[in-house]
Amino acid sequence: xxxxxxxxxxxxxxxxxxxxxxxxxxxxxxGELRVGVxxxxxxxxxxxxxxxxxxxxxxxxxxxxVGVDEAGFPAPALAQGWSTAAGGREWTLRLRDAAFHDGxxxxxxxxxxxxxxxxxxxxxxxxxxxxxxxxxxxxxxxRGEELAGLAVPDAKRIVLRFAQAPGLxxxxxxxxxxxxxxxxxxxxxxxxxxxxxPGRRLALTAFAGHVGGRPYLDRVEVVTLPDGSSVPSEIxxxxxxxxxxxxxxxxxxxTLLLILDPSRPPFDRPAARAAVAAAIxxxxxxxxxxxxxxxxxxxxxxxxxxxxxxxxTPIAGxxxxxxxxxxxxxxxxxxxxxxxxxxxxxxLRVAVVPSSPATVLAAPTHxxxxxxTPEVPEAGLALAELAAxxxxxxxxxxxxxAALDETDPARRRARLHRAEAALRSEWVxxxxxxxxxxxxxxxxxxxxxxxxxxxxxxxxxxVEP
Amino acid sequence: xxxxxxxxxxxxxxxVFAAAAAAPTAAPLARLADTLASEIAASAHGSAIExxxxxxxxxxxxxxxLDLASLLRARLEGRVRLASSGPRIRVDSVLAEAPGxxxxxxxxxxxxxxxLVDVLAAWAESDPMLLSLVPAxxxxxxxxxxxxxxxxxxxxEGRVLDVAPVGEDRxxxxxxxxxxLYRLDEAGLALLSRRExPAPTLPVRxxxxxxxxxxxxxxxxxxxxxxxxxxxFALDGGHLEERQQADALFWPRTPRGLRYRxxxxxxxxxxxxxGDGPFLRLDARGAALTADGRLWVGSAEGPRAIDVRxxxxxxxxxxxxIAIAGGxxxxxxxxxxxxxxRDPGRPPLQSLPIDGAVRALGARGTSAKMRLVxxxxxxxxxxxxxxxxxxxxx
Numbered sequence: 001x002x003x004x005x006x007x008x009x010x011x012x013x014x015x016x017x018x019x020x021x022x023x024x025x026x027x028x029x030x031g032e033l034r035v036g037v038x039x040x041x042x043x044x045x046x047x048x049x050x051x052x053x054x055x056x057x058x059x060x061x062x063x064x065x066v067g068v069d070e071a072g073f074p075a076p077a078l079a080q081g082w083s084t085a086a087g088g089r090e091w092t093l094r095l096r097d098a099a100f101h102d103g104x105x106x107x108x109x110x111x112x113x114x115x116x117x118x119x120x121x122x123x124x125x126x127x128x129x130x131x132x133x134x135x136x137x138x139x140x141x142x143r144g145e146e147l148a149g150l151a152v153p154d155a156k157r158i159v160l161r162f163a164q165a166p167g168l169x170x171x172x173x174x175x176x177x178x179x180x181x182x183x184x185x186x187x188x189x190x191x192x193x194x195x196x197x198p199g200r201r202l203a204l205t206a207f208a209g210h211v212g213g214r215p216y217l218d219r220v221e222v223v224t225l226p227d228g229s230s231v232p233s234e235i236x237x238x239x240x241x242x243x244x245x246x247x248x249x250x251x252x253x254x255t256l257l258l259i260l261d262p263s264r265p266p267f268d269r270p271a272a273r274a275a276v277a278a279a280i281x282x283x284x285x286x287x288x289x290x291x292x293x294x295x296x297x298x299x300x301x302x303x304x305x306x307x308x309x310x311x312x313t314p315i316a317g318x319x320x321x322x323x324x325x326x327x328x329x330x331x332x333x334x335x336x337x338x339x340x341x342x343x344x345x346x347x348l349r350v351a352v353v354p355s356s357p358a359t360v361l362a363a364p365t366h367x368x369x370x371x372x373t374p375e376v377p378e379a380g381l382a383l384a385e386l387a388a389x390x391x392x393x394x395x396x397x398x399x400x401x402a403a404l405d406e407t408d409p410a411r412r413r414a415r416l417h418r419a420e421a422a423l424r425s426e427w428v429x430x431x432x433x434x435x436x437x438x439x440x441x442x443x444x445x446x447x448x449x450x451x452x453x454x455x456x457x458x459x460x461x462x463v464e465p
Numbered sequence: 466x467x468x469x470x471x472x473x474x475x476x477x478x479x480x481v482f483a484a485a486a487a488a489p490t491a492a493p494l495a496r497l498a499d500t501l502a503s504e505i506a507a508s509a510h511g512s513a514i515e516x517x518x519x520x521x522x523x524x525x526x527x528x529x530x531l532d533l534a535s536l537l538r539a540r541l542e543g544r545v546r547l548a549s550s551g552p553r554i555r556v557d558s559v560l561a562e563a564p565g566x567x568x569x570x571x572x573x574x575x576x577x578x579x580x581l582v583d584v585l586a587a588w589a590e591s592d593p594m595l596l597s598l599v600p601a602x603x604x605x606x607x608x609x610x611x612x613x614x615x616x617x618x619x620x621x622e623g624r625v626l627d628v629a630p631v632g633e634d635r636x637x638x639x640x641x642x643x644x645x646l647y648r649l650d651e652a653g654l655a656l657l658s659r660r661e662x663p664a665p666t667l668p669v670r671x672x673x674x675x676x677x678x679x680x681x682x683x684x685x686x687x688x689x690x691x692x693x694x695x696x697x698f699a700l701d702g703g704h705l706e707e708r709q710q711a712d713a714l715f716w717p718r719t720p721r722g723l724r725y726r727x728x729x730x731x732x733x734x735x736x737x738x739x740g741d742g743p744f745l746r747l748d749a750r751g752a753a754l755t756a757d758g759r760l761w762v763g764s765a766e767g768p769r770a771i772d773v774r775x776x777x778x779x780x781x782x783x784x785x786x787i788a789i790a791g792g793x794x795x796x797x798x799x800x801x802x803x804x805x806x807r808d809p810g811r812p813p814l815q816s817l818p819i820d821g822a823v824r825a826l827g828a829r830g831t832s833a834k835m836r837l838v839x840x841x842x843x844x845x846x847x848x849x850x851x852x853x854x855x856x857x858x859x
Contacts, residue, residue, distance in 0.1 A: 212668060213671075214727070
């Protein structure tokens with residue numbers, strides 16, 4: 001009843017919200033978009049790479065069994081629904097009638113083969129799923145081909161069995177790396193890839209058999225941009241229609257994150273890390289350098305986990321020594337310069353190492369500054385992904401495990417708040433701001449969106465005639 | 466009933482499910498007033514009560530909120546002391562609607578001072594057999610026609626693809642998976658009959674649907690882009706009766722009929738004087754909206770493109786009038802534009818502003834009396850809007 005009441009309240013409050021804009025003219029079928037991206041994936045296999053271009057191409061060409069809705073719960077995609085048994089340890093997914101781009105029907109065997117491929121991928125979500133599925137860890141480690149926790153009872157159903165009843169066990173399947181592909185590698189996404197020019201250009205055409213219905217656009221062309229500064233002129237000239245930048249569609253979807261290496265001096269001392277956290281004024285960054293940002297010191301953007309103000313306040317101090325700082329190229333230069341200035345004021349000598357967004361996490365530096373977005377926009381998985389970047393204390397790990405295993409949504413949310421605060425209070429992950437991810441669009445483009453993972457979604461995009 | 470206690474304040478939120486408690490025959494607004502009055506009385510603890518007029522978010526232009534305030538005061542009389550000055554509890558509320566139900570959320574504050582005492586919310590199920598009609602009165606716009614009545618329903622369940630007034634008092638509504646026939650009476654649109662369309666329903670992101678009403682209005686062909694077959698329904702004494710299925714939709718002067726381009730809302734077929742399409746909408750008297758939202762009119766020489774941009778609706782309220790939905794980019798308001806059928810390229814004779822986006826238009830009438838029915842999408846769902854028109858000068 002309490003949950004019912006909450007739903008009722010949500011509906012009532014939603015009714016009081018501002019009116020949405022409706023298209024008198026559209027949506028309209030037809031037309032095409034040219035999208036500029038800074039990087040293109042070398043391959044079309046799902047989840048093979050990270051980056052803006054790879055994320056976009058994966059969203060266009062591939063489809064997953066489940067998605068994640070705006071509330072962070074798994075939502076139907078190729079799976080039309082699911083049921084549980086054995087006290088929440090067994091999950092049966094029923095597939096919709098769907099087809100791959102090559103015309104073959106999507107079967108449970110395809111879904112199972114794709115899950116096996118996913119479990120052995122480098123995806124964090126795959127690692128998380130492998131931890132829970134019966135036999136998943138051994139399978140992921142390559143210690144055998146047996147995977148007891150995955151069964152195909154018939155052509156339209158697959159069954160996942162877990163060692164214990166987990167909370168939101170299907171969420172990892174929303175990772176693009178978990179997309180379902182056919183025996184020959186065909187995807188089932190809203191657009192069919194064609195005519196790639198590796199590293200430079202990829203054309204995709206509308207897939208009439210998409211599970212959500214044919215997309216509005218006839219064609220999408222993804223092209224590599226020489227550099228971000230050319231976006232305004234490229235859009236003004238009509239050579240591209242959408243590209244990273246402002247103004248346009250925007251969503252608070254990334255965290256500007258400073259990661260300190262606790263295994264290397266001077267950040268091996270918790271006090272030094274706390275001093276760094278205390279020294280950098282996130283509010284100042286947002287006010288002056290990150291328009292539309294949110295300065296609340298939280299690891300996740302508010303839509304994933306609203307900041308509650310839990311956790312310790314860092315104590316100011318002085319830190320001396322030399323530190324190398326890897327800075328991802330997608331961090332606005334003015335923001336990284338301000339961070340370096342704060343670190344210098346602390347007493348550190350900082351050497352900046354520019355890094356690509358794809359490699360910054362692996363940079364062998366004392367600290368890394370990057371725009372972080374989760375692989376799957378679900379608060380629990382996102383926190384676990386962040387925790388995997390550090391070596392959290394046993395107490396923090398315990399908090400996080402308790403949150404991830406919690407099946408009651410309200411209790412899970414409360415535990416996630418505590419886990420987030422515990423993770424942050426180790427001062428290894430220092431969130432500086434929640435940052436909008438923006439795409440500049442030419443006038444007349446509608447329906448394009450940015451999801452909570454910071455990815456451009458063009459499935460419902462349409463253009464004015 | 467459930468009570469929530471936010472940690473940050475002492476207020477409680479009480480959520481009441483009126484439908485379970487109230488008599489099912491009472492009007493939803495009356496049931497809503499019953500329930501809310503009981504909860505207010507329970508929260509008052511002997512204090513005087515002031516009922517402010519609710520903020521109306523139903524799109525009724527405030528009439529429903531005024532009715533609710535009156536009903537509420539009537540039900541509180543004798544149970545609490547009503548006052549508008551001195552120490553009292555003030556009830557500020559918002560009335561809203563969602564498909565199938567009416568909502569009210571109310572804030573109770575202590576006056577003077579403004580301390581929050583309680584938060585109440587209640588809802589009442591609508592009668593599933595009746596789409597009530599309330600006046601919804603945007604300005605009629607300057608022009609030769611007077612708006613005799615402008616009424617709208619609450620949000621309907623599901624997406625509406627096409628609408629068609631039938632006779633003096635009936636309306637056909639084509640939903641994604643069903644056809645429904647309503648009778649218009651004083652209370653609203655009463656459901657007479659509803660028939661499901663042939664399965665399987667195909668996934669279409671923004672489906673299209675078309676009703677072709679036979680000239681004698683005794684039968685209607687319907688086709689949607691989600692359904693594999695067109696269906697002929699007889700409108701027999703208030704009942705819909707399926708008579709025939711076909712691969713294509715019957716359409717005048719279209720030998721092979723019309724089909725939807727798979728997965729879209731675009732009609733294809735060779736229509737005499739109009740060509741092969743694709744068409745967004747067609748009018749049986751020889752006008753069409755093209756896929757890019759342009760108006761075409763048929764002629765012996767072939768289709769003539771008119772420099773008019775339109776949205777998703779096309780209808781004929783009278784032989785000499787063409788009604789189209791506005792063709793502007795996304796906005797929270799739309800319009801029905803009335804064009805002179807003899808020269809549709811001229812500026813509209815009249816423009817009727819509408820809150821939301823017009824998705825479908827149907828019309829019938831003569832030069833003396835016209836009725837427009839529109840399916841209008843807005844945030845809370847799809848409403849049906851009925852507009853009765855008559856010439857300002859006979």
